[in-house]
Amino acid sequence: MKSTLNELNGQAQGIRDELKQGANTKTRIYTMFKNILDSFVHADKFILSLPIYNDLSSTVNTSKVILGELNEQANDQESLNYNTPFSLGGGYLYLNLTELTGIGDVTITGTSINALSKSPIEDDTEVIVIDAIANYKSSKKWLYVSSMVFSVGVESVTYSFGQLGYFRGNNRNFYVKSLDWSIKAVTGLDPDIRIQMIKVNDLGNKKYSLTYLEDMGFISTDGSGSYVDHVRTGLSDRSYDMPITLAPDEIHIVFSEDDYKGFYTTNETLINGAYNEGIIIRLTGEGDSGLSNIANAFLNLGFIV
Numbered sequence: 293m294k295s296t297l298n299e300l301n302g303q304a305q306g307i308r309d310e311l312k313q314g315a316n317t318k319t320r321i322y323t324m325f326k327n328i329l330d331s332f333v334h335a336d337k338f339i340l341s342l343p344i345y346n347d348l349s350s351t352v353n354t355s356k357v358i359l360g361e362l363n364e365q366a367n368d369q370e371s372l373n374y375n376t377p378f379s380l381g382g383g384y385l386y387l388n389l390t391e392l393t394g395i396g397d398v399t400i401t402g403t404s405i406n407a408l409s410k411s412p413i414e415d416d417t418e419v420i421v422i423d424a425i426a427n428y429k430s431s432k433k434w435l436y437v438s439s440m441v442f443s444v445g446v447e448s449v450t451y452s453f454g455q456l457g458y459f460r461g462n463n464r465n466f467y468v469k470s471l472d473w474s475i476k477a478v479t480g481l482d483p484d485i486r487i488q489m490i491k492v493n494d495l496g497n498k499k500y501s502l503t504y505l506e507d508m509g510f511i512s513t514d515g516s517g518s519y520v521d522h523v524r525t526g527l528s529d530r531s532y533d534m535p536i537t538l539a540p541d542e543i544h545i546v547f548s549e550d551d552y553k554g555f556y557t558t559n560e561t562l563i564n565g566a567y568n569e570g571i572i573i574r575l576t577g578e579g580d581s582g583l584s585n586i587a588n589a590f591l592n593l594g595f596i597v
Contacts (some may be wrong), residue, residue, distance in 0.1 A: 355576035361457030396445030458570025482591035509578030512538030521540035
């Protein structure tokens with residue numbers, strides 16, 4: 293185990309070095325995730341160390357999903373026969389309904405991925421029962437979808453859809469325990485960042501929901517700044533208004549939570565591998581300027597099995 297840890301630490305250091313040179317390391321990071329999972333499949337606790345993008349200074353009014361996928365393809369759709377092909381890049385399809393008249397199903401057609409061999413299956417289909425206004429997700433992963441056709445029982449519907457993916461820990465049960473991060477602003481500029489850790493809950497019958505285990509914003513403007521807590525209230529609220537600059541040059545924004553399992557008391561942090569649940573980590577903006585002026589960020593995500 294010690295040699296494995298040394299090897300993984302070496303990979304992480306290599307990525308950090310590349311970050312300093314402005315390299316795009318997303319593929320390397322995902323490779324490291326896989327190596328970590330393969331190494332710790334029998335461990336009772338483990339940590340993912342996530343080196344993030346080198347420069348987010350030009351990223352405005354958008355978000356970056358750094359673990360998993362949550363990417364909208366279209367919203368406010370009403371067609372009962374959606375036949376404009378779209379790519380899902382090997383992820384799950386999410387289909388979120390906001391209005392529904394009638395009950396029926398929707399048939400997804402396209403090229404899926406074989407769960408065992410990972411090879412493409414052309415002209416494949418999957419049927420999702422539509423019986424309520426809810427969020428739905430496919431059980432298959434899709435390279436691309438050629439059509440989504442609602443059955444005659446669905447009289448009218450309004451929906452959005454897109455790509456869904458999440459960290460599943462080799463499909464075993466585990467608890468989210470901790471999240472530590474260190475963020476550095478671009479020299480001379482005010483940082484704006486919001487960190488969200490989202491649990492994907494499987495509700496059965498291909499329905500899902502999202503639980504925000506963490507949602508913390510950091511913003512600095514005109515010589516002052518704020519820590520903004522979006523999930524905890526009362527005595528647990530971590531919000532704070534700074535009377536001075538939040539992150540002057542060479543000062544990192546450092547934040548740590550080390551007992552999510554203790555704070556949440558009804559198994560919110562349990563990731564149930566048998567029910568295809570998982571974790572998404574997303575960076576977005578706290579203020580109107582959006583995610584911006586971040587030189588680099590490093591996150592450590594801890595689990596207990």
